[in-house]
Amino acid sequence: MTVTAPDKTEQRVVLHGACVSHGAAEGRVLCVYGRKRQYFFQRIENSEVDSEILRFERAVSSAAKQLTSLVSQPPQNSVPNASEIFDAHLLILTSPTFTDGVIEVIRHQLVNAEWAVKLACDEQVRRQKNAASPELRERYLDIIDVAERVLSHLGGEDSPNLQIDKDSVLVAEELRPSTLLELGDNLPRAILTELGGWTSHTFIMARELGIPAIAGIKGLMRSARPDDPVAVDADRGLAVLNGTVDDDLTSSSLPGTTTKPTGGTAAAACVVSVNLDETSKFNEAFELGATGIGLLRSEYLFRHAQGWPSEELQVEMYSQAIAAAGGRPVRIRTFDFGIDRVSFGGMVSERNPALGLRGVRLGLAREPRLRAQFRALLQASVNGPVQIVIPMVSGTDDLTRTRAILDDEYARSEAAFSDIEPPRFGTMVEVPSAILQIDDLIRHADLACLGTNDLVQYTLAVDRDNGLVADWYNSLHPAVVRSIALVVESANSAGKELVVCGEIGGSPFYIPLLLSLGVRHLSVSISSLAAVNETLASVDISDVHDIKQRVLGLETAAAIEAELRRIYLERWPWLVASAA
Missing domain, CATH: 1.10.274.10 (PtsI, HPr-binding domain)
Structure with a gap:
């Protein structure tokens, strides 16, 4: 990495790119130049x-x-x-x-x-x-x-870590995911790059961390000088060096965008929750318009424990989370990781942990751990409404066995704590077998959470983190779209709540499609809240009804995307611009 001394020339420069993580920020440029190691050449015998x-x-x-x-x-x-x-x-x-x-x-x-x-x-x-x-x-x-x-x-040497100030805006030709990971809690205000896109690991992390980011900025490294003040409006794909994002730089002045209307009926018809893995961001999420916690990943407890979290620690942490929600609904997913992530003494790592002993399977195989988590959740529920969601459910047997354990622990807890209410019991829907058996699962659950990231991965048999097969990972694949339609129809017919989680729900481009399929509850990352609410406010429910009919019969993801773009250009052209 090289950081050069700042040039005192202060010329206001307006830069345009593509939003890859929503938000706005101001700070000072930190140019990150080729942090590459030197490879040396030597002939051998x-x-x-x-x-x-x-x-x-x-x-x-x-x-x-x-x-x-x-x-x-x-x-x-x-x-x-x-x-x-x-x-x-x-x-x-x-x-x-x-x-x-x-x-x-x-x-x-x-x-x-x-x-x-x-x-x-x-x-x-x-x-x-x-x-x-x-x-x-x-x-x-x-x-x-x-x-x-x-x-x-x-x-035999380690890489030097990048050192940044609290007001740094990282500016780079491209930024590798490990650069963000090595920063620890010392995160930049924003990220600007010449290369990269929405599906880059770097920007997936930026969205999870709530770091505004813009990619595809031509001439960025020629224009930006170290320590330049910079204002970033990622939602509009706009960065201003040595100046501010002025009011006269409206979205209509940006290439390929159109002013969005407000007052759409979709906002009133939909519920928008937030996915989190830590309680520290609850207040921020509620200030941004989240109506509740759509999915709280309970794995966050492992940051607060040496080894497996004790039942006492779990009660304490869940109680804090539920109380912090102030009466808003909190859906807590039971531990979702594989045997390879935790030590059980004598257990060996699996060759394919994504298809192995993980999620509900690990809970049922280690029933005392699952019972302890249920007891902790039940005791914590005196602080407010809690919903328990079971991950990696592949059929009714997973669900009925798990519910029997929960019911047993509830009966015992009720005897000890008279003010405990029965929790709502939910299932994650994220594997093909669950899709095919969705009517049965819905009967055994109070609610369902559709995990779209894993749904795409398992439906298409594509590891979403394996670059060698990423060409086959497509959220608009007909099998994925039809699977979502099946789940929504089943839940709505049964009068059960369905929450759509994952990248699909947090991307404005997919929202009219999801609405047309009957989705009315989205749970998104905190960095996507503003964009999702803004999109819902610009869409009328009456304008989405024909989309389902127009896309469900199409045979390829490319055909579905092309049809959506045709529809959007007529009705919501800014959605096409934001996805460009």
Whole structure:
């Protein structure tokens, strides 16, 4: 990383790009230049090939141990998917595409391991950048991150952490996800880059952290000077160097945008909640218009405990969360991670934890842990209404067994605490078997939460963090859209509450489609609240009814997206501009 001295020339510069994380901020430019390690070249003899390959394999092993350790740590910066990103890096590191590629270069080109890593990385990055899908193209930074991690282990040194001030706005050609992760709690005011897009891991994290971000700013690095004051309005894709975002710079003056109307009936017809993994942001979420906590990920307790959280700690933390909601509904999801994330003594990591002993499966396999969590939630419920949501449900057996345990603990708790009310019992809907059995699940639950991120992943059999198959991860795939329609229809017919969670619900582009399918409750990240509420205020329910009929019969994601764009250009052109 290099930071140069500021130039005293103060010229007001207006920059335009694409919003990749909503919000606004002011601060000072911190230019982040190529924080890359230096790869050195050295010829080796045939007799040295095996020892050089062994050196590389040891570096991979060390890097894998480091990543495995990072995966098992509590989420950094309150980023719920930080460990998933390290998971993705671990997958790249141990994939034959990477390791065999490096070994082949060492063996056939007779070069040192460092240079072989560079050549293999360059080839993978080249293929990634030439992919047809923007989602796939944007993941090349993960490959670079992995290669440089291996290089550090080959050289036996650690990367210097980026140091930032509290008012820093990071400005870079591109920003790797590890850069954000290494900052800890010292986060920037905003992020501006020349490259990257909505599905980049960096900007997925930025949205979770509530950091405003704009990508695709042409000439950014030529225009920005270190320590320049900068104002960022990410919602409009606007950044102003050496000035402010003036009132005369309305959205109508920006390329490809149109002023949004207000007073749409969708705002009154819909409920918007927030997804959180920490109680410290409750007040901020309510000030931004959240009506309740749509999903509180209980894994946040592991940040406050050494090992597995005790029942007493759980009671204390849940009570604080429910009380902080001030009578608003709080849906708490039971622990959702795999056996690989926690130590049970003697248990080994699974080869495929995403399809293994995780979520409700882990709870049922370790019933005393599940019972303790239920008891803690029941005791905490005296502070306000609580709803318990069970993750990774694949069928009615998961749900009925879990509910029987909850009912048993409720009966015992009621005897000890007379003021405990029976909690509402909910199921996550995120795997294909749950979709196909949705009518049965709905009968056994009081409510359902549709987890769209995992729904896409499991329906399409695509690891959303694996750049090698990201081209197949598409939220508009007909199977995904039809699955959502099935779940909504089932819940609405049964008169059961359905909450849609995940990236789809937090993206304005998808909102008219979801409304047309019958969705009336969205739960989104805190950084998406303003944009979602603004979109709902600009849409009339009467204008969405025909969308469902026009898209459900289409056979490809591209066809669905094209049809949505045609509809939006006629009715809500700003939605097309925001998704461009």
